[in-house]
Amino acid sequence: xxxxxxxxxxxxxxxPGMAACPACVVTPSAVALxxxxxxxxxxxxxxxxAHCAACISTVEQAVQAVPGVDSVRVNxxxxxxxxxxxxxxxxxxxxxxxxxxxxxxxxxxxGLLSATETDRQGRELLMRLGVAFFSMMNVMLLxxxxxxGAEGATRDMFxxxxxxxxxxxxxxxxxxxxxxxxxxxxxGRLGMDVPISLALILASSISLFETIKSGHxxxxxxxxxxxxxxxxxRYLDHRTRAxxxxxxxxxxxxxxxxxxxxxxxxxxxxxxxxxxxGDLVRVRPGGRxxxxxxxxxxxxxxxxxxxxxxxxxxxAGVGTVVSAGEVNLTGPLVLRVTAxxxxxxxxxxxxxxxxxxxxxxxxxTLAERAASWYSPLVHLMSFSAFGFWxxxxxxxxxxxxxxxxxVLIITCPCALGLAVPAVxxxxxxxxxxxxxxxxxxxxxxxxxxxxxxxxxxTGTLTMGAPEPTNFADHPRAAIExxxxxAAGSSHPLAVALADAARAQGIAAxxxxxxxxxxxxxxxxxxxxxxxRLGRAAWCGAEPLDVTATYLSAxxxxxxxxxxxxxxxxxxxxxxxxxxxxxHIRLISGDAEGAVANLAARLxxxxxxxxxxxxxxxxxxxxxxxxxRKVLMVGDGxxxxxxxxxxxxxxxxxxxxxxxxxxxxxxxxxxxMAPIGDATRIARQATRxxxxxxxxxxxxxxxxxPLALVGxxxxxxxALAMSLSSITVSLNALRLK
Amino acid sequence: MEILSILIxxxxxxxxxxxxxxxxxxxxxxxxxxxxxxxxxxxxDWDDKPKP
Numbered sequence: 001x002x003x004x005x006x007x008x009x010x011x012x013x014x015x016p017g018m019a020a021c022p023a024c025v026v027t028p029s030a031v032a033l034x035x036x037x038x039x040x041x042x043x044x045x046x047x048x049x050a051h052c053a054a055c056i057s058t059v060e061q062a063v064q065a066v067p068g069v070d071s072v073r074v075n076x077x078x079x080x081x082x083x084x085x086x087x088x089x090x091x092x093x094x095x096x097x098x099x100x101x102x103x104x105x106x107x108x109x110x111g112l113l114s115a116t117e118t119d120r121q122g123r124e125l126l127m128r129l130g131v132a133f134f135s136m137m138n139v140m141l142l143x144x145x146x147x148x149g150a151e152g153a154t155r156d157m158f159x160x161x162x163x164x165x166x167x168x169x170x171x172x173x174x175x176x177x178x179x180x181x182x183x184x185x186x187x188g189r190l191g192m193d194v195p196i197s198l199a200l201i202l203a204s205s206i207s208l209f210e211t212i213k214s215g216h217x218x219x220x221x222x223x224x225x226x227x228x229x230x231x232x233x234r235y236l237d238h239r240t241r242a243x244x245x246x247x248x249x250x251x252x253x254x255x256x257x258x259x260x261x262x263x264x265x266x267x268x269x270x271x272x273x274x275x276x277x278g279d280l281v282r283v284r285p286g287g288r289x290x291x292x293x294x295x296x297x298x299x300x301x302x303x304x305x306x307x308x309x310x311x312x313x314x315x316a317g318v319g320t321v322v323s324a325g326e327v328n329l330t331g332p333l334v335l336r337v338t339a340x341x342x343x344x345x346x347x348x349x350x351x352x353x354x355x356x357x358x359x360x361x362x363x364x365t366l367a368e369r370a371a372s373w374y375s376p377l378v379h380l381m382s383f384s385a386f387g388f389w390x391x392x393x394x395x396x397x398x399x400x401x402x403x404x405x406x407v408l409i410i411t412c413p414c415a416l417g418l419a420v421p422a423v424x425x426x427x428x429x430x431x432x433x434x435x436x437x438x439x440x441x442x443x444x445x446x447x448x449x450x451x452x453x454x455x456x457x458t459g460t461l462t463m464g465a466p467e468p469t470n471f472a473d474h475p476r477a478a479i480e481x482x483x484x485x486a487a488g489s490s491h492p493l494a495v496a497l498a499d500a501a502r503a504q505g506i507a508a509x510x511x512x513x514x515x516x517x518x519x520x521x522x523x524x525x526x527x528x529x530x531x532r533l534g535r536a537a538w539c540g541a542e543p544l545d546v547t548a549t550y551l552s553a554x555x556x557x558x559x560x561x562x563x564x565x566x567x568x569x570x571x572x573x574x575x576x577x578x579x580x581x582x583h584i585r586l587i588s589g590d591a592e593g594a595v596a597n598l599a600a601r602l603x604x605x606x607x608x609x610x611x612x613x614x615x616x617x618x619x620x621x622x623x624x625x626x627x628r629k630v631l632m633v634g635d636g637x638x639x640x641x642x643x644x645x646x647x648x649x650x651x652x653x654x655x656x657x658x659x660x661x662x663x664x665x666x667x668x669x670x671x672m673a674p675i676g677d678a679t680r681i682a683r684q685a686t687r688x689x690x691x692x693x694x695x696x697x698x699x700x701x702x703x704x705p706l707a708l709v710g711x712x713x714x715x716x717x718a719l720a721m722s723l724s725s726i727t728v729s730l731n732a733l734r735l736k
Numbered sequence: 737m738e739i740l741s742i743l744i745x746x747x748x749x750x751x752x753x754x755x756x757x758x759x760x761x762x763x764x765x766x767x768x769x770x771x772x773x774x775x776x777x778x779x780x781d782w783d784d785k786p787k788p
Contacts, residue, residue, distance in 0.1 A: 052775055053775035053776065053778040053779050056772065056775060056776060056779060057779050057780075057781050061781075074772060075768065075769045075772055076769060076771040076772035076775055077768070077769045077770055077771040077772055078769070123762060126762060126767070127759065127762055130755065130758045130759070130762070131755065134751055134752075134754065134755045134758075137751065138747065138748060138751050141747065142744075154740075157740075161744065165748075
């Protein structure tokens with residue numbers, strides 16, 4: 001709706017308001033961490049897979065059983081669990097417990113979330129909606145009596161009582177419309193709220209005047225009903241946005257922004273915003289680099305796939321330059337910070353994203369297009385009716401104003417106000433249950449126009465989790481030794497190797513003196529000889545051009561090759577998109593071999609390997625230039641620009657936050673299959689919106705001529721209004 | 737018609753109760769987790785005694 005414009009402004013205005021609550025901004029758990037002496041810590045975990053009563057019991061019981069936990073409550077609507085516990089209970093510990101009972105869980109930063117819990121604007125709207133509903137019911141009761149033939153004093157009394165209920169209601173419940181109408185008028189625009197406000201004010205004052213004069217017709221019921229239906233549309237609209245916003249906050253909160261800073265050799269946990277260039281930061285194996293820096297101590301391997309799309313880990317030793325977002329794999333590293341926070345390479349992407357966001361707000365929605373001709377037309381009709389009847393009746397102001405008010409009331413965009421929000425609510429609710437989060441208000445409409453889908457590889461079509469591919473080439477004894485060595489490391493390749501060996505029922509050999517050499521691999525002693533598992537050079541092997549780890553035993557070496565595991569649902573998503581006639585392309589920063597292999601497995605004919613981030617954007621721009629509407633699906637920093645440049649974009653929840661910010665839709669679970677449904681539902685939703693416009697227009701075509709000739713009664717107005725609103729809502733619910 | 741002078745205030749007062757109940761529910765955050773509450777009634781955990 002055009003309603004969207006003003007609401008967005010209100011949102012922006014509200015932002016500082018949220019930050020103005022200092023108590024909310026302070027992160028309870030961060031404080032607890034810093035002070036270490038807080039009696040209670042509140043932990044917040046996201047539970048993307050919880051969905052039923054059994055889930056609630058299982059999760060609550062499992063967490064309650066952890067020593068130190070005081071209280072636990074699952075919020076199924078938000079798919080979160082909040083835990084009050086003593087400070088020594090940590091989130092990773094709870095995550096492990098929840099994984100143990102079969103639930104995926106992620107830590108959330110409660111400080112970032114507090115804003116959603118006190119959703120003041122939503123609560124205010126709901127309050128106004130409730131008041132409008134109460135008044136509507138009571139006024140309607142009295143109005144029905146009048147319509148069914150109450151006469152004289154009784155009718156006047158009913159009108160007076162209606163007025164006493166309706167006028168305060170309109171003043172209270174109509175405020176959102178008055179405010180945004182005033183804001184629109186001040187900048188010289190004519191939004192949808194201007195005719196709404198005019199209709200509300202005109203209807204109330206005309207009715208009051210008629211009541212004083214003991215007139216026959218009072219439109220109090222229409223004024224209140226108008227308030228109710230429009231508030232309903234606005235509340236739905238707000239809720240969709242609030243859900244998206246809270247989920248976006250949740251995603252931001254997923255990455256708890258803390259860094260371990262070394263101060264005089266002591267480890268201190270600090271928020272990233274307080275880390276400055278020159279500090280020393282320790283990054284443990286498995287951790288993500290919080291800042292840009294240079295390694296000053298330690299040796300390890302880093303996974304750069306989120307930044308470059310490369311699936312092979314890179315060696316990092318003293319002097320290696322690392323950037324925020326890379327993952328440290330094997331050994332602890334100490335970094336000297338070169339850039340933190342706003343200056344880090346991660347955050348520089350934010351500028352780019354901001355540019356793209358502003359480009360996306362330029363997209364004119366269906367509702368805005370409808371409103372842009374609707375608003376002037378309504379005013380024009382109302383004023384010309386006034387003029388015509390003034391001339392016709394020779395200056396009967398009361399009659400002419402009555403007619404023009406009736407025209408405004410009947411044309412008032414009740415159904416139009418519900419047409420889009422009702423559909424968007426139904427569609428995004430449906431998609432949310434499938435595991436897709438619509439972050440952007442116009443994303444559904446844009447998604448429905450897509451004809452080309454561009455996928456990234458690493459982390460998007462694949463899980464970023466390797467799987468050994470050539471087990472069959474190796475003798476059992478070699479695998480046994482490799483499995484034993486692999487058990488000594490937490491390197492992803494080692495973990496995958498050990499898992500695969502276990503899955504095939506191969507027990508690990510007896511290897512003694514296991515020790516990990518960070519950045520190189522694992523060594524041990526097997527039957528009196530030194531065996532090694534790790535990098536090619538270290539094991540004396542020729543490196544292959546695929547991801548591999550090498551085993552040296554008994555003077556010979558052999559290679560275990562790995563391929564990335566395909567994300568579940570990727571095949572079915574691609575099949576579904578192909579069936580819908582969409583053109584599919586794959587573009588990756590990874591080596592040609594890996595990309596070709598994956599493309600063949602998924603049946604994608606059009607693929608590009610070794611692409612730089614700039615080439616990805618160029619491809620998206622080129623496609624857009626050729627008149628195609630591109631859906632970009634990607635997760636890495638190297639995709640961010642392409643995500644922002646695409647017509648609409650999707651990223652998985654595991655993506656870097658820069659990529660998630662740039663995308664319009666976030667895939668919450670691991671399964672990719674919902675993408676196929678999303679495009680289908682989006683197309684259906686857009687069709688419903690257009691149908692809804694048609695329905696509300698149809699009611700107007702019937703009712704407006706009646707109003708223009710002066711034969712519209714309050715009963716006709718009430719019927720047209722409620723019937724069209726209900727039809728439109730029901731039509732929205734037809735979404736499959 | 738005199739009955740109206742009783743019935744109308746009665747209907748308004750009853751409606752008012754509903755409104756007050758609604759405002760109370762809003763203020764005490766009864767609408768924060770509708771899906772959860774809908775599911776919680778199906779749980780058997782505290783059927784015998786209330787949750788302490």
